[in-house]
Amino acid sequence: MIKINNLQKTFGDTKVLKGIDLEVKKGEVVSIIGPSGTGKSTLLRCMNFLEMPDEGIITIGDTSVNASNCTKKEIYNFRKKSAMVFQSINLLKNKTALQNVMEPMIVVQKMPKKEAKDIALGLLEKVGVLDKKDSYPRNMSGGQQQRVGIARALASSAEVILFDEPTSSLDPELVGEVLNIIKKVAEESKVTMIIVTHEMKFAREVSDTIIFLENGVIAEQGTPSEIFESCRNERVNKFVNNFSFAGGNVI
Template identity: 45%
Template sequence: MIEFRDVSKSFGSLKVLDDLNLHVSAGEKLALIGPSGSGKTTILRILMTLEDISGGEVLLDGEPLWHELRDGKKVRASEKHLRKMRSGVGMVFQQFNLFPHLTAIENIEQPQVLIRRTPKAEARDKASDLLAMVGLSDKHSHYPHQLSGGQQQRVAIARALAMDPKIMLFDEVTSALDPELVEEVLEVLRKLAHETDTTMLTVTHEMNFARDFADRVLFFEKGKIVESGAPEQIFTDPKEERTRSFLRNFLSNIT
């Protein structure tokens, strides 16, 4: 579903991805962990076409993301090509980014109508179902300022799901929340991971959540994958000393 081939990304003289090779299977759930500045969020932003690549190639479902073929030659992707490719990708950010003048159900309904040209009644029904799925059936008519941070983030998740993405990206979606609201959002993500076949990548500092959520955990540092493995292996017996030293800050069982 996702493939990075020798991908590099630099901001000026700062290299944030260093010849990254990564393969994600359809339906796989990945947790990306590591220190700040290690390149995790950049991976998500590249997949969402918010950041270009400096070198290498990214494929989504076998099709180049940042290039396309014209007359048998590889050229830079056009905006039309990028729009087509990102239509299958949904992303939920640290900030909720809801439209303040729309109710919860309208925030989920409007993108379907405006972007997918979904009939309004059909979009409304889908929005209602998604609000139920994230536990907000009683908040249809509430505006963002009437919702807690956790509730707003759950609306944002429902809004992204309404576009039927093949790939969902979550960028530290609990980092802007008060501690007591974190668990309600993580529980929604666990539910999505266990009940859907959507391919998911999440950047998180919530290690217990990563253990529950992921099929595979990747530890990043300086734009490279230092260690990759099943959650139980990474969180109970990491092979690399750098992984162990990082996890000691979060887990008491790492020696």
């Protein structure tokens, strides 16, 4: 489904990604964890070429792009394979929730407005903000806006949804509601998801695979039980043991 070969990215004198190799199966939910500043968001942004990798081949489905030798058209077409939910939410401020969700269907998929509206209403209901369909972002809470962002990502019919720390800009009391929506979407939609998160309890519950990224390399990967219960990597153990799983808002 997704295959990454030798993905590398440098900013100035700092090599952020040092040859990432990764495979993700169709319908799999993968969480990327690790210390701040270790390349997690950069990896995600390179996967849909919001950041241009220095080297590497990225494949989604039957489409591959070689970062060392690709055209703008190839990148444009490749971006249609994935949708991103940003940590900064990034809704169109001059459009209502309904219009935000309809946008990718009308602009990219060239879908008739009536059909796009019907689908968008269903998606807003799915993420629990149908009552906000006529509201603009400024009139919604951060949690409500992020729910609309998730609905918009689903509306793109992309093969992969990339979540870049989707709760990092939210007030603490709103984090749980958004994580629960992501969990619900993962369970019901069976869409392939890659999630960068610092929410360990959520990652443990929602993921098929956990990746621990540090210093630009994948230091460890495995099932949630392998990472959180039986991992022999002392660095990973130290990291995850800093978090408590006794509480949390994910249900």
